[in-house]
Amino acid sequence: MIEIPSHSRVFLDTNILLYAVTDHPRFGQWCNMLLDRIHRGDVTGHVSAIVLNEFIHKLIIGEVAQKTGLKPGQVIQHLKRKPEALEKLEAYAIVDEVDTGYDLIILEVTADIFRMARRFMQAHRLMSNDALHLAVMQKNNLQNLVTNDSDFDGIEGIHVWKPQKSA
Numbered sequence: 001m002i003e004i005p006s007h008s009r010v011f012l013d014t015n016i017l018l019y020a021v022t023d024h025p026r027f028g029q030w031c032n033m034l035l036d037r038i039h040r041g042d043v044t045g046h047v048s049a050i051v052l053n054e055f056i057h058k059l060i061i062g063e064v065a066q067k068t069g070l071k072p073g074q075v076i077q078h079l080k081r082k083p084e085a086l087e088k089l090e091a092y093a094i095v096d097e098v099d100t101g102y103d104l105i106i107l108e109v110t111a112d113i114f115r116m117a118r119r120f121m122q123a124h125r126l127m128s129n130d131a132l133h134l135a136v137m138q139k140n141n142l143q144n145l146v147t148n149d150s151d152f153d154g155i156e157g158i159h160v161w162k163p164q165k166s167a
Helices: 014-021 028-040 049-068 072-081 090-101 111-124 128-139
Strands: 009-012 044-048 105-107 144-146 159-161
Touching: 009 014, 009 128, 014 028, 014 049, 014 090, 028 044, 044 049, 044 128, 049 072, 049 090, 049 105, 049 128, 111 128
Parallel strands: 009 044, 009 144, 044 105, 144 159
Antiparallel strands: none
């Protein structure tokens, strides 16, 4: 297993949280071990409100799809027709547990960060949320990104850590 050095400061992409809480068969164990290290203070974990928003959105889509038998692409229209389906979902408790139980530092997204992200979208050919992640990292002097997203590979000044397959 490739190990992130102790005392590292890392920014977590949404997929890392998803792999951990869903016990992803290939990456869940590694991601949960990383979150345990963050909780113990061996590594400092950072996210932004954007990451948490993506996280809850994906959990809700998955949960509603599973409960209704709909395909994920059909869930939004279903929820617009039946918003009461948003009332009692396990996703809320899961995100609350991640928000309060993993000792993650939640970084803010400001207007300046948004402006920086727009430049990163063009310069690095990133989608908007990925550019926001990069801008938040730069604003907070973070060089370590934990993600399974290859869009960040090769961006100068960023060390990308990828989750490893469970044995």
